[in-house]
Amino acid sequence: MIFNLKTELIIKEQLKSNLFKFGVKSKEIADIAKPGQFLEIKVSKGIVPFLKRPISIYNVDKQKEIVEFIFQVKGEGTKTLSETNIGEEIEIMGPLGNGTFEILKDKKVAILGGGIGVFPLYELAKNLKESEVNIYLGFRNKEMVVLENEFKNVSNHLIIATDDGSYGIHGFAIDELKKDLEEKQIDFLYACGPLPMLKAIRELSIEKNIPCQISLEQRMACGLGVCLGCAVKKTKENLEDEFAYSHVCKDGPVFDAREVEI
Ligand SMILES: Cc1cc2nc3c(=O)[nH]c(=O)nc-3n(C[C@H](O)[C@H](O)[C@H](O)COP(=O)(O)OP(=O)(O)OC[C@H]3O[C@@H](n4cnc5c(N)ncnc54)[C@H](O)[C@@H]3O)c2cc1C
Known part of the structure; x- marks a missing residue:
């Protein structure tokens, strides 16, 4: 509805x-x-x-x-x-949006967010209270860091990283996630943020064979799947024909990372 x-x-x-x-x-x-x-x-x-x-x-x-x-x-x-x-x-x-974040119980999950992409991840983390929630957030600098306390309250482990090292850990949040993955088991990944971050977590999820959902942003007009302006290409595994596309507004904005070409 x-x-x-x-x-x-x-x-x-x-x-x-x-x-x-x-x-x-x-x-x-x-x-x-x-x-x-x-x-x-x-x-x-x-x-x-x-x-x-x-x-x-x-x-x-x-x-x-x-x-x-x-x-x-x-x-x-x-x-x-x-x-x-x-x-x-x-x-x-x-x-x-029909593609939404999967709410898992009794799992160890990691959430990766970057910049203004962190906003939809709060409602996700809040709803994952029956799982262990590890959150990795990346921002350009200290001035851009937002919602630290809010995310702290809905996570078991929170890492904040900045590109210039002016706050939290110096570097990319995904590198902290990669380090933790060497020592701890994570059952599921979620991400929302800039495209390079989403590409990196997609690769990581394939390499480590961990299921991953990503939330995509595309310029869109109607939001209902009528104008077809927010198309993203489906990956080969799901390609029904040469020109198969998903639409961020109707099929997403959350997708299985393997399902779309980004
Ligand atoms: C599913 C979805 C969820 C979103 N959630 C949020 C959110 O929670 N918070 C938030 O701040 N923004 C969010 N956005 C982006 C937001 O919709 C745009 O920033 C906004 O529409 C810009 O409108 P405007 O009239 O101010 O700018 P415009 O004049 O329309 O555009 C200004 C500039 O912003 C950029 N831009 C516009 N739309 C987008 C877009 N969709 N993605 C990337 N860059 C864009 C372009 O570079 C453009 O030149 C979301 C977008 C989508 C598709």
Whole structure:
């Protein structure tokens, strides 16, 4: 079930100069949202920009019926959205996406996140409370590090790495995961972040033969599988014909890492 709702902005927090956390009241979406799903958000009250913008669900509070998302101001759409004030109306469609994160019990899992890709991983980690959760987050520098305490609260082991060493471990988060994999058994991998990070974890999962789900971002318009704008190529194993594609909005955004060519 997908809802298109007009609701009210009830939480607005500026986490960084260009990063906002918004919360809206929606029993409909809070009741059914699954980790990895996203919303299409109308960013302005007028018709420009016309297209809604896809933003991942960061946190769902089913009891309070609140759905939260975090977004970076990138262009016109997210800038306009950031100017919405508490109490103002906001139009959202969701929950969207049929490919969602698998919630495992009694397993040892590792979650790898990078930059603004970390946001959908919080709801995932929160839902994995019956597994051992190891989290590896990478950011460019100290200024970009977000949600450290939030991730600490939903993990058994948390590593923060920065590319320039200005906070946490100096280097790539995936290298810390690789080191830990030499000593500990991990049953399942999850990742969301920049493409090079996703390519690296895809390779690692194949090399170590560990199942892996990745969440992909593609520019998209409708969010419903109608415009077919967010195509990704399927890997050879699943290629039904020469031009087989999956669509991030409808088949994803979460995919088995072996299923897509990235
Ligand atoms: C499934 C999904 C989930 C997402 N979740 C989040 C989230 O939780 N938080 C968040 O901050 N952003 C998220 N995004 C990205 C977000 O949708 C874009 O940043 C936003 O649409 C940009 O809109 P804009 O009008 O501000 O910028 P535009 O003017 O449309 O674009 C500005 C620049 O941003 C880049 N850009 C735009 N869309 C994307 C995209 N989809 N992927 C990569 N780069 C893009 C392009 O380089 C473009 O030049 C998600 C995208 C998808 C597809």
